[in-house]
Amino acid sequence: MRILGISAFYHDSAAALIVDGHIVAAAQEERFSRKKHDEGFPVQAISYCLEEAGISLADVDYVAFYDKPFLKFERLLETYLAFAPKGFRSFQRALPIWLKEKLFQKDMLRKLLKRYDENFDWQNKLLFGEHHQSHAASAYYPSPFDEAVVLTMDGVGEWATTSLAIGRGNKLEMIREIHFPHSLGLLYSAFTYYTGFKVNSGEYKVMGLAPYGSPKYADIIKKHIIDIKDDGSFRMDMSYFDYCTGLTMTNNKFASLFGRPARTKEDDELEQFHMDIAASVQAVTEEIVLKLTRSLANEFDIKNLCLAGGVALNCVANGKIVKDGSFKNIWIQPASGDAGGALGAAQTAYFHHLGMPRTTQAGNDAMQGSYLGPSFDQNDIEERLKKVGAKFETFDITEVIQKTADALSNERAIGWMQGRMEFGPRALGGRSIIADPRSARMQKTLNLKVKYRESFRPFAPSVLAEDVSDWFDIDCTSPYMLFVADIVTKRQRQMSDDERSLFGIEKLNIPRSDIPAVTHVDYSARIQTVHAQTNSSYHALISEFKKITECSVLVNTSFNVRGEPIVCTPEDAFRCFMGTELDNLVIGNCFLRKEDQDENLKLDYKSAFELD
Template identity: 55%
Template sequence: MTLILGVSAYYHDSAIALIQDGKPIAAASEERFSRKKQDASFPSLALQACLDDSGVCLSDIDYVGFYEKPLLKFERLLETYLAYAPRGYRSFARAMPSWLQTKLHLPREIRKELGDSYKRRIVFCEHHESHAASAFYPSPYRESAILTIDGVGEWATTSWGIGNEHRIDLKQEIRFPHSLGLLYSAFTYFCGFRVNSGEYKLMGLAPYGEPRFASVIHEHLITLFDDGSYRLNMDFFEFCHRLRMTGKRLEKLLGVQRRLPDTPVREVDMDIAASIQAVTEDVVLRMANHVHRQTGLDSLCMAGGVALNCVSNGRLLREGPFKKIWVQPAAGDAGGALGIAWSIWHQMLGNPRTMNPHDCQEGSFLGPALDPEVEVAALLGQGAVAKQYDHEEDLCGCVASLIASGRVVGWAQGRMEFGPRSLGNRSILGDPRNPEMQSTMNLKIKYRESFRPFAPSVLREHAREYFQMAEDSDQPYMLFTSYVNEENRVEQDPAATGIDRVRAVRSDLPAITHLDYSARVQTVDPVRHPRYHALISEFNRQTGCPVLINTSFNVRGEPIVQSAADAYRCFMATEMEVLVVGDYVFLKEEQPESMRQSSEHYLSELEPD
């Protein structure tokens, strides 16, 4: 038995992954345990939780891998600061202490965090090698093209290559500062959202606008070449030498001032969002076409933060040259922990892959499991009130009926998802037929912008009844958008404008149909999602609708819940009406007022994202 620990830490969304003889047995982000969103510290809490859940010890670990090469990254930082000196001094002065104290001494720091139990080798690989490994090795393809796109690792911002059996060969890369991820983040910043967390908001805002700035972006900000490569015009960006992404030059070019955070979203922000989304899709399509010409392969694997842009992925699947695409569910930095662990097992140690006709990601349910008996007992001891169901069919019957009656349900089951999406184990669920549900869930439960769309979870066997998807489509990770079938659509009022359009009924599933008739679909099957599939099947039996709204179980500024205590606190602090933990059902009206007051205090301390 060979046990490998992969670590992603110190930069953004720290995480660990444990792989045993090539099989992932656990993976989790530190933020879920520390309750600090995008926690960048060493993932010690996540590590201990995963070790305990897997029944292994630190002394059992044979290799530790870190997802990038810090010295190469430091070289890039120094060269960039020198190139822009003295303009970048403030940014340089802010970055150097953490590098001098910690990041330049990662072998020492990792050993200190692991204690005396681990004395074996620590392996480092490049950031985009970790992304490529996280994309290809768990995929269902014996051979495929690989495309990784993000902000920046050490130097690389984009790379492509080929995976064959247990080997990966990266062929070409684009280097910093030319970065599609940073271009998208620059517009995230310009539209008043927070970089590294607001990109989803920009993508959700895009359908409300017209891409009238796309030609300006193509003409002045990014140059595309026939081989799929690109260059940014750095005259309009400040991320190389300032503590901000853009400045006055971009405002002058676009003819509008940057929107300040927490101010109303303007019509022009919608148009800017639509424009950068359109440009991003154009660039990804062009790169994919080049990679397809070079490889001649029908399958593509993707990772990196830009691979979480499900709108771009959907368009690539519909219009691009590849017949099949698999995207790593934890495509951002956290997934690098899986990547380095798999890279050690296959690339360094030379072990063959065991193919899975679906994939080897286990539905991405790789986090520690709930212990409902123990965790709910603790809540009951504090005064919470719940009813336990002895049979799954009775539980699903009750919950499906509550959802059908318009209740919003917090649903916490089994192992936690690894990655940014809730996939049916840490989810908030609702009735997609209810035209008020999108606004209700956004404003009264998630406490976020009203325009943010919600995703549908649909029984895989019924997916094509509602969505334009291939007959054999398998999309369990919510990473592609598909269009609602035309026969399910409702014609929109052409007079409606701006955010007011969020309340318009666009289909017979209005709560999950976005402005452009798209939806970020999750297919649900009985193998990956046995209880979730049973719940939706019961909802379908009661209502004739095989679809539920599925959004992450958290509020704005909070990581997705990990434990029953996290779930109960979120349930009590919002207008969520029902909580289900394992076999236990909590109804809001039955809970004591004292539990609500303590939960609301927690909510008030969260930082806005």
């Protein structure tokens, strides 16, 4: 049984293919199109999935779409009617797009799929799931649990913004929902907009900025903007927002509440005010999430929790859930956003709709480390690099790992491309930029000279799974970089009184631990545990680095620059290498040094992409 899942037309479109319940392939369209958060029909992602399985669309039993367009259109109409005549400009702008494209998506999907197979039986083979059902399925079905509470939190699907489901065996029952316009995801996005970052991509910047501030506005948010109940349910005062009918997220009343207008450009100076605002919305988010999870743990006699939806990418809140201990086990879909809906739609069709059996392995999920994208064999890599004029040496993998570890220990920044590409927003050692975490200057170097992004942005550590407790205060694995925890006390460096008195970005340059490049200003880190069974080459590299340095941690950030999708192909990797101040590039068994490359091939990536 082969089922192709598709998410498209809003943001982060993707495709996923499952065969007899096994995930064969999954990828976002942006990685192929090179358009960040590409919302278009995932033509190339679908082609990749079919090619990976060695089949055509004619061999697929069902195609599952991740949401129901008619229900979304119903929300659009009912929302505008509820607020009429306010918001007519927004309605006037949105309606033609809906009437031309989105309302008739079933017919559009039929036409698009017929490009792959003229005889595609769309009347019987094309299935539609609900948005939050697809999210919930993407979290429950790949999890290692036979039974779980499933919590989905995002901006909005058709109507749902927060939903509860219970998974048992191969069934997933949707229990209850919080409906639009009351949305934790949209609340966070509103503050993302207010602090001057781009909605649907800049939310993680707010999370990263929060530790530089204090949550001094949290009480104002809870008094005026959102009413939070003891069980974590909530209602928002919509008079402060403009997203229902307007063209912006917040309005003048929102700005007046905090005493100043929204920051309009990302290159405007970040002030302590913005850091305090970020800290405040992060604190409110954590409070809501913890109240929700505690109430669900009390209500249901189930020890396992699964999370999905965009809010599940808030790894600081996730870390608080782990530490809280209301649930014994937590598993989060690594592609928690809309891209993961493609996988969830396919799994809903297979397990829930068709009733196919589901088996789990204790302690092992079905995501294969999330390495579900394309890979390239050695001959192909070499041919591609030759065509773009790259100068490289080829070694066996053991020597490649030794040379890479040695370069890392000499503070060289390295582009690392090995095996299959990751599915989801995180680079997990398949398409990563890696560096020495012991270097006090590495965070600033990578941000300003390689990633070309804001200096405050933290980097994540990759740590050998077997060594995680030696470095971080966490008692579970974190293979998908979705939990934040503190550096263990013995690795921390205590600050002087003068250093503690610093404010905001001034805190950035103070080393706080033995691994300052991955230690945030609050002594926390977003952890990736690296496992030999899912990524043997990356595990071997960190092990070799440990032999040289006695440090089993590396800096790991996504292999891209600000505003660019993570690299997919060897050509993408070489362009990024030549457009930044990376020192080395390692692809398969090929080892490249920047100083060996043709100067004429250098690129200027500093302004090549829009702000993300």
